[in-house]
Amino acid sequence: MITAGVDVGVDAVKVVVLKDGEVLSRSTASSGGGDRGASAEGAFQEALKSAGIKSADVKKVVATGQGKNDVRAAVQRVVEPVAAARAARYLYPSARAVVDVGADQIRLVVMDNAGKIEEAVLNQKCAAGIGVFLRSMSRRMGISLEEMSRMTGKAADQVIVNDSCAVFAGLDAVALLQDETPAQDIAQAVHEAMAARINAVLNDKVFPPKNATVLVGGVAKNEGIVKALKKRSGIKFMIPDQPEYACALGAALIGADIG
Numbered sequence: 268m269i270t271a272g273v274d275v276g277v278d279a280v281k282v283v284v285l286k287d288g289e290v291l292s293r294s295t296a297s298s299g300g301g302d303r304g305a306s307a308e309g310a311f312q313e314a315l316k317s318a319g320i321k322s323a324d325v326k327k328v329v330a331t332g333q334g335k336n337d338v339r340a341a342v343q344r345v346v347e348p349v350a351a352a353r354a355a356r357y358l359y360p361s362a363r364a365v366v367d368v369g370a371d372q373i374r375l376v377v378m379d380n381a382g383k384i385e386e387a388v389l390n391q392k393c394a395a396g397i398g399v400f401l402r403s404m405s406r407r408m409g410i411s412l413e414e415m416s417r418m419t420g421k422a423a424d425q426v427i428v429n430d431s432c433a434v435f436a437g438l439d440a441v442a443l444l445q446d447e448t449p450a451q452d453i454a455q456a457v458h459e460a461m462a463a464r465i466n467a468v469l470n471d472k473v474f475p476p477k478n479a480t481v482l483v484g485g486v487a488k489n490e491g492i493v494k495a496l497k498k499r500s501g502i503k504f505m506i507p508d509q510p511e512y513a514c515a516l517g518a519a520l521i522g523a524d525i526g
Contacts (some may be wrong), residue, residue: 268286269291270327271315271339271518272329272514273332273338273515273518274330275306276333276334277399279295280310280332280334282310284314285426285523294311294313303337304337308339311328326350327342327523328341331344331347331479331517343521343522344418345518347372350361350514351483352378353518354520355483357506363476365473366378366482366484367484369486369511371385373468374389375469390429397472398486402485404453408450408453409418410450415450416490418491419515426443428457443456469502475502475504481507
């Protein structure tokens with residue numbers, strides 16, 4: 268059976284196509300601002316083309332993400348914590364928690380031994396927009412997000428930016444740029460501050476297990492954030508190869524009733 272999961276986030280659309288539980292294809296596209304439906308459809312068609320199949324071959328399309336209601340092909344819609352939890356358990360059967368850090372939100376889901384969700388925690392307001400903030404900072408610094416992510420640990424001097432709010436952190440970082448502070452120093456300060464914000468969410472109500480927590484979402488690809496967060500939280504995160512596709516994978520698994 269072929270199913271598809273479509274995750275429509277604030278910044279990007281991610282699509283995963285499955286056949287009998289195995290990934291046939293993936294695709295991604297910009298979420299398209301006010302026309303998320305068209306962006307979702309375009310990404311879906313690109314995934315079908317990559318898999319060498321047609322829409323009629325897909326038995327079920329399940330949508331998730333903030334723009335899930337814009338996915339016209341979807342016959343089912345699920346909230347992001349449910350999709351992330353399903354993907355985490357599929358990828359790592361021993362997982363008891365999953366942390367999803369994307370462009371806009373931070374989500375923590377804790378599960379029992381059977382994979383049933385026990386508790387879900389969403390970000391505090393000032394932890395919102397971390398992914399968007401990191402991308403904005405890399406542009407201001409004139410480097411790619413990937414280059415910026417590799418700079419943690421290379422700082423010559425320790426500088427600090429506000430870790431209580433991404434907006435204030437951005438203002439501090441801009442001031443450092445104007446003072447001609449080295450890029451690696453700013454990058455490390457930004458990563459440390461954002462790791463502190465994520466860790467605050469992790470410790471808000473529940474404490475995810477140190478050895479059974481999965482980290483997904485686009486920010487999970489940022490080496491600097493991951494390094495700083497591991498050190499601050501003490502958690503040995505399990506991170507899949509393409510963490511940004513986790514919710515789309517979870518949606519496709521739900522469509523196939525797998526995992």
